[in-house]
Amino acid sequence: MALSYKVRRTLSLLVLVVGLPLYIGLAIWVVSLFDRPPIWLEFIVYVVLGVLWMLPLKAVFKGVGQADPDGEPIRYEDDGLK
Template sequence: MALSYKARRKLALLILVIGLPLYILLTLGVIGWANDTWWPGPQDRMPFWLELVVFIGTGLIWALPCRSIFRGIGQADPDAPPPR
């Protein structure tokens, strides 16, 4: 079942305001856990290139499933009556 334009707008706002900050905190927690668990030593963190790969990967992981929700949100409501 396809969501209406208004439902997609509300869902997109909910995802951006609540879901994305929670996802960012989860990603930072996983990076911190990985740094503590797998990279104990003098540097105490994973290499920069690996952190970059993880952040780019997690940035794509949340965006790809939500692509259909965000598509067309910035356009005018297609179901609205035409203006006079």
């Protein structure tokens, strides 16, 4: 079942405002469980974890930045300037 535009928009906002900070805290906590790795390895771990959170949520974020496909088209008023 496909999610509607409004549900996807609401979920994406919720994920970015609540879920992403929690995920960042979790990533920092996981890295802190190990002894301090070399800086290049720590960087790679953070990059991988930074990309990994998006993969299961791709369907939620898809098309959210565009106009509502089910909504009314946006009509601009002509201001008479030419």
